[in-house]
Amino acid sequence: MTRSSMLLAALLAMSGSVAAEGAFNTAEDAIKYRQHAFQLIKENFGDMHAMIKGKKAMDDAAFQRRAEHLAMLANIPFDAFKVAGSNKGDTEALASVWSDNAKFNDIAKEFQLASSTLATASASGDAGAIKKAFGATGKTCKGCHDQFKQD
Template sequence: MKKQIKLGLLALTGGVMLASAAHANNFKEVDDAIEYRQSAFGLIAHNFGDMGAMLKGEKPFDAEVFAMRAQNVAALSQLPAEGFVAGSDKGNTEALAKIWSDKADFDSKMSEFQDNAAKLAVAAQSDDNNALKAAFMATGKSCKGCHDVYKKD
């Protein structure tokens, strides 16, 4: 019930609906939430890293694989938010407590990352290599921009 009200409010205020905002804490333990977001970030890093290797010429560029990677990153970008539950700055994590004290900014950065990942998935379908590289750089910048502020060194 509470969940639906929250969704309604988000719709009314035009707020960006993050996966984390769409439902209450669905994890039994805080550690499960930490593992969840870390799993998602790990999968993102692998897919994004492979795209980077292709763009840097460390391996041959394969448009089909690149597009598949971009699609994976876009889908995966929706997942980590759910794992940032209250209290999960404690435990086996590099997440800083600042995430929760400055949640609106964190959510906005997460949303920007999701938008850039979605744009990258679209750009990866095109033949425009410059657009593709720009979209890749923008997504990488989203990652770094958030890590710089909200992740332990």
């Protein structure tokens, strides 16, 4: 082996092991990936909720960061629902996610739109617009969970 072919072999071996640990190689990984994403969604949403409800002092800059992060995170879980076999196993997703997939995707889009509206509102500092956008975002969580997630 030449030096460069050895290097190439080493790189291929490395990328091989990275790929094997990637998020979407097994249904089990896909389920974990989307659940972890929803945990981050919950943390960011919950902190904003505490500020809106006055359980925690309102911090405009912190709120805005949470809202911006939520708007990004809202895009993360949904590819993982497309992985074959991820309807079974350690998941709380109901069969309706796949049997009524167009509706599921519609609510996912509403969630993404509402959370990006919330991020825009929080940057503007308009308290009324923030409250409204926050409420609209929360409605998409509940709306989806009621139909597509086990209690």
